[in-house]
Amino acid sequence: MPLETPYAEDEVFTLSRTFDASPVLLWDVLTRAEHLAKWFGPVGMPLVVKSLDFTVGGTFLYGMQMPTGLTMWGKWVFRDIQAPKGLAYVVSFCTEAGEPVRHPMAPLWPLEVLAVQTLTEKDGKTVYESRSYPINATPEERAVFKAGHASMQMGFSGTLAQLEAYLAQVQS
Numbered sequence: 495m496p497l498e499t500p501y502a503e504d505e506v507f508t509l510s511r512t513f514d515a516s517p518v519l520l521w522d523v524l525t526r527a528e529h530l531a532k533w534f535g536p537v538g539m540p541l542v543v544k545s546l547d548f549t550v551g552g553t554f555l556y557g558m559q560m561p562t563g564l565t566m567w568g569k570w571v572f573r574d575i576q577a578p579k580g581l582a583y584v585v586s587f588c589t590e591a592g593e594p595v596r597h598p599m600a601p602l603w604p605l606e607v608l609a610v611q612t613l614t615e616k617d618g619k620t621v622y623e624s625r626s627y628p629i630n631a632t633p634e635e636r637a638v639f640k641a642g643h644a645s646m647q648m649g650f651s652g653t654l655a656q657l658e659a660y661l662a663q664v665q666s
Contacts, residue, residue, distance in 0.1 A: 497573060497582055498608060500627040505640045509624040509647070511654050515661045517613045520620045521578035523661060524611070530556070533660035537652040544590070550575055554583075555592050565590070566598060573608070580612040584629065600642070604628035604635040622654075 500506045513520055523529040527546040535541045535558045542557035542565065552572050557565040567590050570583040585607045586594045597603035609626045626646075628639045 497610065498629045501631070501636055505627055505636055507624075507626045507639070507643050507646050509622075509650055509654070511622050511658075512616070513620050513622060513658060513661055515620055515665065517578045517615050517620045519661070519664070520613055520622065523657065523664065524613075525577075525581070527554075529660070529664075530554075533653075533656040535653060535656075536649055537656065548572065548575070553592065555588070557590065564598075567592075569594070570609075578613060580610070582608065582610045585609050585626070600638060602634050602638040603642075604631040604639050606630050607639070624650075 515523075523533070525548055527543045530546075531541050531543045534556070539558040539560055542559060544555040544557065544567075546552075546554045548554070550572055554570040554572075555567070556569075557567045559565050567588045569586050569588040569592050571586075572581065572583045574580075574582040586605055587597050587603070588594050594605055596605070606629050607626050608629045609624060611622065611624045614621045614623070628636050631639070
């Protein structure tokens, strides 16, 4: 399935990190529910995996438990899967039943964000790269997403640090 292109390159949120793990191990940790539950999400917010259907068109439905007791639900709809080289999925906030909703703390956040992740082996390690951008979004939603890049960089850096620690644990 062809993927939408970004409205503008400066609206794309990018992350890159090199992990001391093989692409196959990193792929497993990125795509299997039993692994995701142990590292994915913001620091201090345990993850609840409600369901994972890892097929094109399938979904990953999860909840992030906030310290206040509130659970923020999210959903990925898989658009492309190329094991162990990469995947693409549409991310949205949702109800526990999987129905899309607005971001609970940012009402102009885009309803849909396309995330494209690639894994490349280099010098015995794996380079993880992620590109995310709004799709089917209004100009206001795109502006809010772009304005959130610095905040997302901080949040996802914490998540990737958890992933790095989990990979070390799995390999020990």
